[in-house]
Amino acid sequence: MEFKRLLEERSKEAWDIYLPGLSIDCVVFGFHDGALKILLIKIKGQDLWGLPGGYIKKNEGLNDAASRILKDRTGAKNIYLQQFRAFGELNRSEGFFSDYDDTLWHKQRFISMGFYALVDYSQVQLMIDDISNACEWVSIDELPEFMMDHKNIFEHALVTLRKQLNCKPIGYNLLPENFTMPELQKLYEIILDKKLNRGNFFRKMTGYDILEKLDESRKGGAHKAPNLYKFDLDKYQTALKDGFKEGW
């Protein structure tokens, strides 16, 4: 009941502040412990999980709105953020808050602009706002049931990532500054959804001449400490211009 009043309050403000009919949904990817994860939230009083999102202020550009929404959730500025598709089917959002009055902002028809974001997992501080009661990283292998069409939005984002792996600096934006070759290979395997041969991967990756091998190696663990690498961003950007032609 308390929450119902809060949402109605938010609804009144929203009609004043935001452009009607258009929302933003963000698929925020992070890579941690050998798993590709996305950020999910849960709205109070709802069982289903959803993508973090929001609306566009009347005096704000679309891409600026997406940056603001992500900054409010993650504390991070200068996130790598890309539009990938608009979701504009009828009845994708209209029915969701069915217990509420038809004038409720959140119950209207929204065409949603999908953005995907790539973040360095270690740099993110998750924040819960007052209409949600959870904001968590979830591995894409263990996704819960989604609200509205958010599963569809996520799937389109993942396919986009796969298609752009050879032409956008995806590894650079998902990995910490220093990483091992097995970590990089794991990230590629998850995005491509297939196992890669270790020797071939090493040969191709070093062949593209976009990595710099560091003098230090990763400490700890029983095995021989694996070598650390970082991206040479200039060379990475140059190589991406032509695309990585060899496939994986």
Add this chain to the structure above:
Amino acid sequence: MEFKRLLEERSKEAWDIYLPGLSIDCVVFGFHDGALKILLIKIKGQDLWGLPGGYIKKNEGLNDAASRILKDRTGAKNIYLQQFRAFGELNRSEGFFSDYDDTLWHKQRFISMGFYALVDYSQVQLMIDDISNACEWVSIDELPEFMMDHKNIFEHALVTLRKQLNCKPIGYNLLPENFTMPELQKLYEIILDKKLNRGNFFRKMTGYDILEKLDESRKGGAHKAPNLYKFDLDKYQTALKDGFKEGW
């Protein structure tokens, strides 16, 4: 003066029929006489040219709206149509109809969804609606001055075409059913914005095994009649799944 009243009439209807704040702009590509062309329109009383576009009905999906808008302009159904980017900067459209009252529909802020379309030039019948006085094919080498941010929208569409040349059936959708190898090469050269070596192009294109050589050849002309080809759509689609890796 006559036109002003018409636009104000259209404005009143629009507030009833369409979702506010969201528009569609279409970059319609066609290939003819060795030139890549796009469809441009001119609104009555305006000097600048613009992309054909429209709005989304309150009871209509986003992609369906784009199909309807294109059908109304070209008479063609089942057009190859792809979203490629939303254009949502402040002041991209707000100031355009500056002589009109601020309540005019067309003077509002619109975030515009960009679609590109690929059509078989020979199959299209252009139609002029009552607020425009021209609808023409213009070669991308000879583009006039554009209204609003339409030049920017066009440029993003062309870059998208270039990026997708190896993974979408672009040749299939732009060329007539039967075509010559020089015609296909010319199309690739325009999209890639570079000259290609004739022998290499022939070798790569036949290497992908996506063309079927016809028994007939193109008639007329002083030279030896060039061979005609058509795409084997099944093989084309299969090859596109992996992408054309060799580059051009």
